[in-house]
Amino acid sequence: MPLAPASQIHWNFRIVLCIAAITFFEYMAVQYYFSVSGTDIEAIKFAMRSTARFSCLIFCVTFCLGPAHKLWANATTQALLQWRRYIGVCFASVHSVHVWLIIFLFWVTPKIDLAANIPVPIYELLLGGGALVLMYLMVATSFDRVTRIVGIRNWRRLHVIGMYSIWAIFLFCFGEGYLSATTEELRSRAPMGLSPVIFYHPFLFLTLLPVVMRLWLLVRRSA
Numbered sequence: 001m002p003l004a005p006a007s008q009i010h011w012n013f014r015i016v017l018c019i020a021a022i023t024f025f026e027y028m029a030v031q032y033y034f035s036v037s038g039t040d041i042e043a044i045k046f047a048m049r050s051t052a053r054f055s056c057l058i059f060c061v062t063f064c065l066g067p068a069h070k071l072w073a074n075a076t077t078q079a080l081l082q083w084r085r086y087i088g089v090c091f092a093s094v095h096s097v098h099v100w101l102i103i104f105l106f107w108v109t110p111k112i113d114l115a116a117n118i119p120v121p122i123y124e125l126l127l128g129g130g131a132l133v134l135m136y137l138m139v140a141t142s143f144d145r146v147t148r149i150v151g152i153r154n155w156r157r158l159h160v161i162g163m164y165s166i167w168a169i170f171l172f173c174f175g176e177g178y179l180s181a182t183t184e185e186l187r188s189r190a191p192m193g194l195s196p197v198i199f200y201h202p203f204l205f206l207t208l209l210p211v212v213m214r215l216w217l218l219v220r221r222s223a
């Protein structure tokens with residue numbers, strides 16, 4: 001999902017295979033976890049938190065590459081920038097495991113009186129759902145031919161709005177999870193007895209990083 005110059009690298013079988021393999025690996029890891037822990041609502045939510053974290057790593061790399069190249073223009077950042085489109089599509093592919101878990105969560109939630117048992121607040125469903133629609137639209141426009149049809153200005157608008165929307169959902173989820181949970185709740189969310197600080201702080205920091213880098217760029221330009 002590049003926001004900058006067209007990539008010199010083109011879609012090929014190896015790139016598609018690599019993205020499919022990473023997604024499959026994550027899907028199998030979730031299946032293995034379910035085979036060990038069962039598929040009650042808490043287990044599904046734990047899997048959702050874990051898959052969201054994995055997606056967040058890939059998303060933040062994608063979102064940092066633009067400002068990183070502007071801050072430190074060199075051969076490495078230039079080469080990485082060439083891969084941004086594929087890393088972005090890899091994020092969407094990997095995040096589809098989170099989407100599968102959303103469907104699964106609604107599926108296992110008791111069908112009787114679904115409104116009372118809705119597993120997430122309705123506003124989260126709408127905001128998160130909207131960001132997911134934008135994510136898949138960005139994937140659909142990640143092919144040169146489609147980009148030409150859509151037009152570069154619309155394409156750019158879609159990708160800027162989409163990236164910031166997804167970023168906002170990550171920030172909201174980690175921020176809300178961290179701020180609203182009591183320490184005891186946080187402790188139960190962190191796996192394998194890890195400190196909840198380790199479980200939440202790095203991801204909040206990571207999510208803020210792409211925007212901090214953009215602000216730094218602005219400050220440097222205006223200095």
Ligand code: HEM
Binds near residue numbers: 046049127128135173
């Ligand atoms: C681009 C869209 C989305 C992003 C970036 C995203 C991101 C996240 C993140 C970061 C977490 C972890 C929160 C934590 O650790 O406390 C999470 C968990 C979760 N997400 Fe998503 N999400 C998205 C869409 C959705 C949608 C549409 C739904 C369905 C309504 C959803 C349902 C959930 C649920 C149920 C959890 C587990 C919450 C818990 O542990 O109680 N997500 N998501």
